[in-house]
Amino acid sequence: MTIKSAVVESFAEYSQFSSLKEFNNHFEMWMADKKRFFSKGELIGLKRLARFAAKVPGVANAKIGTVLKAIYGEYGEMGISRSTFKRMILKASDIGIFTVYETARKNGSQSSNLYVFNRFPMNELPDGDQLSHQYKTIIPSETNIKKKNKREEKAVEEQSSEITGVKPLAEQAPEQHLFVSDRVPSDFVNLVKYFFPAAKTIEEFWRMNKVAAYSNNYEQETDLVLSVSLDSFKQLVRKLKSKVEVKNPVAYFTGILNKKFQERYFEELYDLVVY
Structure with a gap:
C-alpha cells in the first residue's frame, strides 16, 4: 500500500x-x-x-x-x-x-x-514450547530454593545490623573498600562503603549499574550513569532504613536503576513533542 x-x-x-x-x-x-x-x-x-x-x-x-x-x-x-x-x-x-x-x-x-x-x-502469551522451556530452565529445585532463602535471610540480618547502626560492618573492617577495582568511580565507592564495605559487594553493585545502563542504551553517558547510580543507591538505603525486608539488595538496586533509566528515556521522548 x-x-x-x-x-x-x-x-x-x-x-x-x-x-x-x-x-x-x-x-x-x-x-x-x-x-x-x-x-x-x-x-x-x-x-x-x-x-x-x-x-x-x-x-x-x-x-x-x-x-x-x-x-x-x-x-x-x-x-x-x-x-x-x-x-x-x-x-x-x-x-x-x-x-x-x-x-x-x-x-x-x-x-x-x-x-x-x-x-x-x-492477551498474547508465549508459545507452549517456549513457555515449557522457560520453566524447565528457570525453576530451581525445592532444595535449592531453601538454600537460597537461608543465604538471603543471613544477608538480610547482616545488612539490617549494618544499616541500623547495630555493630556497623564499616567499623569492623574499615579498609575493605581499598581493594575495590579502579574501574569503579570513587564517588560510588565512597557512598557504598559506609553500608556495604566489602570490596566484592561494592563491585557487584557497580557491575549491575553498568548492566542496567547497557540494557537501556545509556552506557556511553558516563556522567548520567554515575548520577543515576548514586541516586538509586540512596533510594535503596532509604528502603533498608525503613526496616522493610529487602531479601536481595543488589536485585532491588537493579530494579531502581532500570526504572530510573526508563523514566529518563521517556522524559527525552516527551521533550521531542513540539506544541
Missing part, C-alpha cells in the same frame, strides 16, 4: 493511541516482551524511531537518514549503520511492533516510509 507523502500531522488518523502516554506504555510492553530479539544496535534504532513517533502518538514519518543522523548526534562514532537500521525495520514489522507503509511524492517517486506503531496485544 502506497500513501501520498505529507507532513506527519496529516497521518493522525493512522494513530492507534489516544495520547503519547498510552503509546509509551504500549511501547514499553513491546520492549519488555520482545527486546531479546534485537541486537544492541537494532534496539538503539528502534528506540530512536519511537522518539520520532511522539508528535502524532505512535506514527513516525522520518527518513532513515534523519534517524541515523539523530543517533550519530547522540552516540557519535558509536552510531549504527543503515543496514542495521533496515534489519531492525524487518524484525520489528515481522514481530508486529509496527506496520510499514510506503509513501510517494506528487511526481510518483518514493518518499520516506510511514511507521505506524501497533498496540501491544494484551
